[in-house]
Amino acid sequence: MIELRNIAKYYRTGSVNTYVLRRITLDIREGEFISIMGPSGAGKSTLLNIVGMLDDASEGEYSFLGEPVHQLNEKKRASLYKEHMGFIFQSYHLIDELTVYENLETPLLYKKIKGSQRKSMVCDTLDRFQIVGKKDLFPNQLSGGQQQLVGVARALIANPKLLLADEPTGNLHSAQGKEIMDLFKKLNEEGTTIIQATHSETNSAYSRRIIRLHDGWLESDE
Amino acid sequence: MLKNYLKVALRNLIRHKGYSFINVFGLAVSLASCVIIAMWVQKELSFDRFHEHQQNIYRIIKGIRAQEGAEADYFARAPFPVAEALRSQFPEILTVRFFQLWNQTPLISYEENRFYEDRFFFVDSTVFAVFSFGLQEGDPATALTRPYSVVLTQATASKYFGNEDPIGKTITLEEKLDYTVTGVLEEIPANSHIHFDFLAAMADMETVFSTVGTPTAWLQSWYWTACPTYVLLPDNVSAISVNNQLPGFVDRFFPERFRGKTCLSLQALADIHLYSHLGAEIEKNGDVFYVYVFSAAGLLILFIACVNFVNLSVAKAMSRAKEVGLRWVCGGHRGQLINQFLLESSVMSSTAMVIAVVLLELCLPVLNRHLLTGLSPAILGNWYFCLGFVFAVFVIGLMAGSYPAFVLSGFRPGTVLRRTTTCGSRQRSRLRRVLIVLQFTVSIVLGVSALTIHSQLDFMQNKELGFTTEHIIGMLLAGTDLRQDVGHRGDAFRNRLLQHADVSHVTFTSVTPGVKRNVVPFDRGQGSNERIDLPTIFVDYDFLETFGLDVTEGRPFSKDRPADSGSSFILNEIAVRTLGWDEAVGKPLRFYGADSAGQVIGVVEDFNYESLHKPVGPLVLALNAGWYDQVFVRMQPPGVRSAVQHVMAAWAEFVPSRPLEFTYLDDELSAQYRFEESVDDVMVLFTGLAIFIACLGLLGLAAFSAEQRTKEIGIRKVLGSSVTGIVRLLTGEFVVLVAIANVIAWPVTYYVMNLWLQDFAYRIELGIGTFVLAGLAAMLIALLTVSYQAIRAARANPVEALKYE
Known part of the structure; x- marks a missing residue:
């Protein structure tokens, strides 16, 4: 599903390149549940962003479902992303100006799904995550756990093949975190490929493959 | 999707109230200003375009050269006989002359209603064939063909006749000549270079002239620039060819002494308001310079508001950057994001447009009353203008929104979502700085x-004009026996005025000093054929004292020397230099071709005898009772009020038949x-x-x-x-x-x-x-x-x- 070849990412500071990722080569098949681990600054988020096409690699090749992502234009990439991926952030990242309902609706709007179908999909999702009562609230009226629930719901609403999660439980207390991880497990069993970046050994225990990064280098893959 | 965008746009507007207010209100104010300026510019550009034949109407202007070959001074009027002569040389053209009684506002009366009317014109009956001034009542073809017929505006009709039907009523000019009302004029549009309340048939002018005391011989004068004269050329006659024939025309018709020094020219009707600043204009015209200046000001104000728009949007960009990233994460691509931001700024600019229209509705009546008269909100009813306006607002919205739209949408989501600091902000803030500098540059230029x-x-x-202007009132003498018999009645009136302790000086003059002067031909006495046209004021013995002027050489006019009247002159210092004298007193000078000799008896200090638009030129002061048209009374504080009462009482006693109209000299000067x-x-x-x-x-x-x-x-x-x-x-x-x-x-x-x-x-x-x-x-x-x-x-x-x- 995902093939990374010699992916590197650096930022130019002055005349020096500061590397965040170095020569990452990685294959991920459909249906995997992977944790990316490593200390702060190891490049976990960056790798996740590159896989999620939120960021471009500085060097290397990346193919997703056989498409050479590093060669695609922005529009193609956006549509590839929108068809197959969902993204969850540590700090939830909901659109502040939109209500819960509208936040969930947005990906469907971009997928140009018709009104009635859209409505039923949003309602199903609200139901599934038991947040029907919150649908008209704005993100800042919700607790962190509730916001993350909406964030997850939003990522999943369009049934993505690949779910990318960047420290999804980082800002949550453990009970909430467990809930989310249980959900991930269930999703993975239903066939969704999941890649999560995490610090927590507890969380990584849910996954079947752990990739460790250190200072941008791929340290181990088990 | 659109609904979603709009929702976000509105919520953003409300959430950032301060920014929104600045953006929307600033833009609204500047849009309103622009529309007002556009109205004004449109008005200025539309002058005289309402005449159906405007492209074929020309005004005859007359130039006078001091010597042959010299630069000509042009006047907006032509002598009386020119029109007829033109018709005889160019039979295919139509001519119209307007004529306003020379230096007087005639007294018009109907029963008890008597008013001085300064917009009373005599006019040829062709006026309605050439111009598109309409008649509400009456037949334009015949209304002014009969002598002693007159048409007047609706407002004037109600002033004189109340609700009665004006047609067939008789009004009296100067209490002597009866005119029958044969029509009612439609309102003269504000954008006309000439406005009138009355148009009287130009016929039997000899009688009119002798009634108001102007020599009838002047009707035949080829020198006196008396009548604004217009011609209507047929489509097949070009203005250029007529213009080319005008020198020949002058040679053929003008008396020999004027040939070579006189030239005629055609001036397009549409050019009059913005480009014509000749002598003897009917009304003060506009100036194309101000059209440019105000247009520029309008655009600059719009520019400033747009800069706010861009600056604030860019400044706010970082808070929106997160949303951009998130929308990408939700599957939106760049084009959609650009659309969203453009839509948002369009929402802002159209909100501004609505507010601007409200502002306009509120401000226009006030502005119309105080600053920019004659602005018509009719422009808002014009489809083209409205469409243009909406389109312009739309474009402004797009332009102002496009920078943030393209910059924001170009952010990579990974970057904006992870970092809290601004990326590349230095470059954007450079643009912001440039824009602020431009904004303030514009403000300072305007300031x-x-x-x-x-x-x-x-x-x-406040400039010192070189003569006293305070506590002086002026009255017109036209139509009174004071003017016709200055020697006795005038003197008696003067003495009556001087009885009041606070009336210090009384003087008769031909014109108002500081506003106007006459021009009179002189020569250097016997044996000299050189004609010298010099600005002249005809004055009376007390002129110098009334206006606080000093004689620097020689002596002032004296009652004890009868010879002073008509043959003695006082020159200003510039006139002395113009005539090339070192020592002026005693030098010969006389009215051009006069029988008697004459001489300069004194030199007066220079003063601004015309508005400050013009430099002081040479000036001759001459004693000549026949030319007096005004009387000036200088009073002294603190008794000015009672002195004015005294003047009014004296007037009522000497001129019981005519109401008194007087003006304060300083008011008249500042009116210029x-x-x-x-x-x-x-x-x-x-x-x-x-x-x-x-x-x-x-x-x-x-x-x-x-x-x-x-x-x-x-x-x-x-x-x-x-x-x-x-x-x-x-x-x-x-x-x-x-x-x-x-x-x-x-x-x-x-x-x-x-x-x-x-x-x-x-x-x-x-x-x-x-x-x-x-x-x-x-x-x-x-x-x-x-x-x-x-x-x-x-x-x-x-x-x-x-x-x-």
């Missing part, structure tokens, strides 16, 4: 211009600058608006910059910086920007204002003071605006600022 115009006006209003005054008002208004809008933008940016630097401020305070230190930190940048704006604005303004000042013979020097004043004012206003935010930020508790992160 210095307004100040310059204002001080030039002030200068003109009314046009500049209204320009001044308008400039001050729009400059104020421009600076206001620029400051709104600055306020927003200052707030933003304080917000953005909250953390830095917090850290600095923790490290021990004082409130003043932080205020200085936050304001310093803006001070530098305004200073740069000054440097750019000054030379530009200097150039433009020097150009404007060239119109005035007496003008202020463009001192550094004005520039410094405007620059400092801009700086001060900017500082005040910015420091409000800076102080707020500096006084905030640093713990609050550092809590996040």
